[in-house]
Amino acid sequence: MKKSDEHVLSQQFEIKGGDFSNAGKTSTSIKEILQEIGIDTSIIIRAAIAAYEAEMNVVMYAQRATFTLNITPEKLCFKVEDEGQGIDNLDMAMQEGFSTATDEMREMGFGAGMGLPNIKRNADRFKIFSTPGKGTSLDLTFFLNQDE
Amino acid sequence: MKTREIIKTLQLEVLTGQETLDTEVTGGYTSDLLSDVIANSKEGNLWITLQIHQNIVAVAKLKDLAGIIIINNRKPDKDTLEKAAAENIAVMISKEMAFEVSGKLYELIGSQD
Numbered sequence: 001m002k003k004s005d006e007h008v009l010s011q012q013f014e015i016k017g018g019d020f021s022n023a024g025k026t027s028t029s030i031k032e033i034l035q036e037i038g039i040d041t042s043i044i045i046r047a048a049i050a051a052y053e054a055e056m057n058v059v060m061y062a063q064r065a066t067f068t069l070n071i072t073p074e075k076l077c078f079k080v081e082d083e084g085q086g087i088d089n090l091d092m093a094m095q096e097g098f099s100t101a102t103d104e105m106r107e108m109g110f111g112a113g114m115g116l117p118n119i120k121r122n123a124d125r126f127k128i129f130s131t132p133g134k135g136t137s138l139d140l141t142f143f144l145n146q147d148e
Numbered sequence: 149m150k151t152r153e154i155i156k157t158l159q160l161e162v163l164t165g166q167e168t169l170d171t172e173v174t175g176g177y178t179s180d181l182l183s184d185v186i187a188n189s190k191e192g193n194l195w196i197t198l199q200i201h202q203n204i205v206a207v208a209k210l211k212d213l214a215g216i217i218i219i220n221n222r223k224p225d226k227d228t229l230e231k232a233a234a235e236n237i238a239v240m241i242s243k244e245m246a247f248e249v250s251g252k253l254y255e256l257i258g259s260q261d
């Protein structure tokens with residue numbers, strides 16, 4: 001864990017596409033870090049949901065990604081930048097129920113088309129960029145002070 | 149009510165997580181869609197599902213669930229059990245279907261939200 005100064009924590013995780021046997025490891029590690037530094041439980045629950053869905057989308061639809069966690073006294077930020085097929089139609093991808101998951105993934109209980117909507121619902125700020133054929137990146141912010 | 153007492157009444161077979169059975173169960177969540185469980189289950193819930201693959205363990209851990217009840221006498225994959233044992237997540241099997249297991253659990257503890 002790297003602490004660049006007293007108030008800022010920054011850490012990166014690599015996620016491999018198609019690697020279902022390690023899927024969930026990054027989000028579990030992130031949740032543990034948030035618990036260790038004493039982030040409010042209600043924020044941890046929202047952040048864990050978003051981290052898991054972002055991680056699973058990389059496992060299911062991309063080749064690889066870097067998941068960057070940044071924490072300042074005011075906010076918690078996730079940046080998930082992947083290399084992969086990208087998303088052709090973002091409006092469609094954001095719709096609840098839309099999914100391009102394979103039959104095999106659906107059999108495992110993935111592909112409800114709920115991941116991106118869940119991420120958006122649980123983050124205080126949500127940005128998604130995608131270049132078809134290149135990759136997708138997610139930019140999420142959670143404010144640590146309730147009144148914001 | 150503790151997982152231990154529910155196991156007895158529902159006649160579940162416990163495969164992993166023996167050390168966790170004194171967890172206070174807060175309710176149940178019945179679903180086979182992982183995104184649904186991640187979004188809507190609550191800490192201390194027992195998760196009733198037909199899913200048997202390894203990815204269910206991370207979901208249970210991430211949401212601090214009391215355990216996973218696999219229905220219809222389905223046998224979890226070997227790597228599911230290895231992961232569950234390593235992460236100390238209770239995996240249990242019921243001979244009954246989701247409807248029966250959910251109904252019995254609801255009768256025992258209701259939805260304690």
Ligand SMILES: Nc1ncnc2c1ncn2[C@@H]1O[C@H](COP(=O)(O)OP(=O)(O)OP(=O)(O)O)[C@@H](O)[C@H]1O
Pocket residue numbers: 053057058060061062082084085086087093094098099100101109110111112113114115116117136183
């Ligand atoms: N990182 C990504 N790279 C490429 N495509 C993506 C990525 N994330 C999402 N998508 C596309 O957007 C669709 C919707 O994603 P979303 O997470 O909402 O649902 P899902 O992954 O299909 O199902 P669920 O998340 O419920 O298991 C996906 O089916 C996929 O086509």
Ligand SMILES: [Mg+2]
Pocket residue numbers: 053056057111114115116
């Ligand atoms: Mg998804």
